[in-house]
Amino acid sequence: MNADFVNPFIISLLNVLETMAQIKLQVGKPKRKTTALAQGDVSGLIGMVGDNIKGSMSITFEEGLALDIMQGMLGERPDTLDAEVSDMVGEITNMVAGGAKKELAKKGYDIGMATPMVVSGPEHTINHKVSGHKMIMPFKGEGGKAYIEICFDK
Amino acid sequence: MNADFVNPFIISLLNVLETMAQIKLQVGKPKRKTTALAQGDVSGLIGMVGDNIKGSMSITFEEGLALDIMQGMLGERPDTLDAEVSDMVGEITNMVAGGAKKELAKKGYDIGMATPMVVSGPEHTINHKVSGHKMIMPFKGEGGKAYIEICFDK
Structure with missing residues (x-):
């Protein structure tokens, strides 16, 4: 997997969070994921299917960062990862995938995005x-960490 | 969503578990999911993209049933939900989606399956x-419960 594929997702997440929640994330170094696991409290996941390619993307948030994003988007901070936070993570996942899809289309990759799923726990x-290969990209906000993972079949 | 869509997934899961692990599941009544949440310890998820349709499927297992399946497939029962169980759940998710895809194709639905993701926690x-609509289907094995959820955008 090359930067053509990875960068659209990174840029899309940064854009979405800054536009929607006025939150800026520090971008860590993307790396190939081997044993490393992204661990978090709420995640958005989406499947991707193209003509000769298929894969998956996930965005995992630590609780503190997820609540910061809610506060930035809605002005109110929930006490816990409730159903509204789950909806928000689904929405962000959709927007990040949609933004990346547009960029990938410009580069000649026509990839269909499935519907998002949100995991809480x-x-x-x-x-x-x-x-x-699996690429994992760490991000850091004031309230906690986030991880994007992007994976495609060979 | 009608039975055309739902049944291929139910039948595929039953087939896969009986063939691969000699495990028979009791099928509960499919219902529209409203507030009900499938809760489990390990889940396989997969995105689906067709020409005019997109959606997602998940299969969630309670720990006891997941370990029973491992024992049925490999003859050995792990102590915990380790990396091998995660691989097995990914494999089963792929097989169930693949089996359902074939059946759906016979009915005229051409749906591409993304790659599976496995959530542990x-x-x-x-x-x-x-x-x-979201359809949730409960299953019951000797070692625990499982749930398939199938959801499509309108």
Whole structure:
């Protein structure tokens, strides 16, 4: 997997969070995921299907950062990861995937995005089952960390 | 969503578990999911994209049933939901989606399946973010429960 594929997702997440919640994230170094697991409290996941390619993306948030995003978007901070936070994570996942899809289309990749799913549960892990490489990108906000993972079949 | 869509997934899960692990599940009554959440310890998720349709499927297992399946498939029962169980759940998710895809193709629905993702974490929940109906189907094995959820956008 090359930067052509990875960068649209990174840029899209940064854009979405800054536009929607006035939150700026520090971008860590993307790396190939081997044993490393993104661990977090709420995650948005989406499947991707193209003509000769298929894969998956996830965005995992630590609780503190997810609540910061809610506060930035709605002006109110929930006490816990409730149903509204789940909706918000689904919405962000959709927007990030949609933004990346547009950029990928400009580069000649026509990729259909499935519908998002949101997983809630303390310190859950997500494992993308693909034959190709897995890229994991760490982000850091004031309230906690986030991880994007992007994986495609060979 | 009608039985055309739902039944291929139910039949496929029953086939896969009986063939691969000699495990028979009791099928509960499918229902539209409203507030009900499938709660389990390990889940396989997959996105689906067709020409005019997109959606998602998840299969959630309680720990006891997941370990029973491992024992049935490999003859050995792991102590915990380890990396091998995660691989097995990803494989089963792929097989169930593949089996359902074939059946749906016979009915004229051409749906591309993304790559599976596996979520681990005690009592996590999964929320499918779609505009259409969500169907949840409960299953019961000797070692615990399982749930399939199938959701499509309108």
